[in-house]
Amino acid sequence: MPGIDPLAFIIISAAFGTLCAFVLFVLGSGFLRDIKGLAHWGAACITMATAAFLFALRGIVPVLFSSFLPNLLVAVGVVTMHASLTEYGGFKRKTKLLFLILGAAALALAWFTFVQDNYRARVITMSSTLTVLFTACALLIFRLKEKGFAERFTGLAFLATSVVMLARCTAAFLQNSRVRPDTDTSLVHSVYMGTFAFSLVALSLGFMLMVSRAMHMKLEFLATRDQMTGVYRRDAFLALLDQTIAQSRLKRRPMSVLIIDLDNFKEVNDRHGHLTGDQVIIDFSSKVQQLLRRGDAIGRYGGEEFLVLLPDTTQDDAYSVADRIRAMAAEVWSKEVPAYTVSIGVAPLVADYPDSATLIDAADKALYAAKKAGKNHVMLACSQSYGITPS
Known part of the structure; x- marks a missing residue:
């Protein structure tokens, strides 16, 4: 995409993700201990920020660190976000299916990276996996009992990211099999890379808004309720x-x-x-x-x-x-x-x-x-x- 450097967006989003992780870790270890899921989301930010930094080193470090590992870390980051939302909403943990999807994606990604070098297959593998994972996160948010602007914004951000991943997967099926990462200049690829950068920022902002809303409700509850019984003061x-x-x-x-x-x-x-x-x-x-x-x-x-x-x-x-x-x-x-x-x-x-x-x-x-x-x-x-x- 002329005039837009996706790599710059990736580096900025990685820095922002690291900052979000720091803020959430501090909040989680302080007075917001009653609000669950902050540590998991912070870990997800660190994981995806690490992936972004490794993507930025493509052509400098071996493919293990510039392609296989960062792709896998992105999926791990989304699974960790799902764990965070599960804990935040007080849902029962059902992670077996997600880990099976993650394991299958890791095996397919390893095969198409180290055994049969196939960029197109890697794109299909990762974009389809991320479509499922981002959709799972969106559905989890829409199941929350209390939903305000923050929850709807974050849920729609997950859903929009999922749609972009699905579009990337569809485009890869129609793509020339000889296209390489350094020669892929298609619009869908640029949008895909830009979405990775934008989604980390948007989703982290959305989750922080959710935490802010939960904190406000908690403080309002403490200000109006009897500490022993939980009824109104x-x-x-x-x-x-x-x-x-x-x-x-x-x-x-x-x-x-x-x-x-x-x-x-x-x-x-x-x-x-x-x-x-x-x-x-x-x-x-x-x-x-x-x-x-x-x-x-x-x-x-x-x-x-x-x-x-x-x-x-x-x-x-x-x-x-x-x-x-x-x-x-x-x-x-x-x-x-x-x-x-x-x-x-x-x-x-x-x-x-x-x-x-x-x-x-x-x-x-x-x-x-x-x-x-x-x-x-x-x-x-x-x-x-x-x-x-x-x-």
């Missing part, structure tokens, strides 16, 4: 409650709030110790989170007291949810957690409760009535002077 829950109240009033949709208190929790701590008391709180919050819908929310209001937000829920439906929570709490799921019960107050969003403070106050008065009724009860607040409707 009090301030974060109250902010969410105010927002939901405003939306419910604007759209004229029902909404309800539950306030839940673990019965006789002080006795649990005195009899079994505070560590067991913590396990009771964790056990209860886990049970509630399994029962709630996607749009519902639970927050720790203080100590052994919890708030539950139920958007688009009438008071009758909220009572049913509360009673299921009460029944589930009484179930013993683990021998390490003693039996316990809860009392629940329910308050629907009505005109008499104009804001979160009055709504919570109404639910709290209903909770007090549930305690007074003998505990392990659910009580529903009515809208007149915070009167209590027994259930």
Whole structure:
């Protein structure tokens, strides 16, 4: 391709890949240990950067180092990227097929390099192998549960690279068998070499954007969630409650709030110790989170007291949810957690409760009535002077 030197792109991409590897190794060994796959991607960058440097030495070093090894390292790099994405997404590892493909490609590449020198066959072998490997990576990204711009960009970059590899493989079938690496000046070859350089840059940028997004979500989670239970912290829950109240009033949709208190929790701590008391709180919050819908929310209001937000829920439906929570709490799921019960107050969003403070106050008065009724009860607040409707 006139005016474009693919070799320059390869050298630049190799340098960039080395820089990306350094950044990812530093992040992976620091505060991002909860985000998996960084070390594998860094290793993939190093592997492909090494391949790029070796490609740049073509004509200076033996064919083992300028052709066979760098071609193989590119495939190994993509397999390592696949391992990184598998770890990042928490998928089950299924590497046997990829390693079989990699092994078959290595054998074919060795044959057409050292036994029967055939440039065209080498191109077909590597481009077809990379088509499969890049496609496998793209499919893995599209399987991620949470997909934003970063994931879509990276997935499409993998897919676009795969398409170029497939085009190179197709062109090689139609190519003159006497063409050599130093005489191959076709457009497809230039695009192929340029794509190798561009894909390493684009894919690494995409993965770093994915890591940045995951880091943002992690920090946001830590800022809004209770460390012990994983439910909303009090301030974060109250902010969410105010927002939901405003939306419910604007759209004229029902909404309800539950306030839940673990019965006789002080006795649990005195009899079994505070560590067991913590396990009771964790056990209860886990049970509630399994029962709630996607749009519902639970927050720790203080100590052994919890708030539950139920958007688009009438008071009758909220009572049913509360009673299921009460029944589930009484179930013993683990021998390490003693039996316990809860009392629940329910308050629907009505005109008499104009804001979160009055709504919570109404639910709290209903909770007090549930305690007074003998505990392990659910009580529903009515809208007149915070009167209590027994259930």
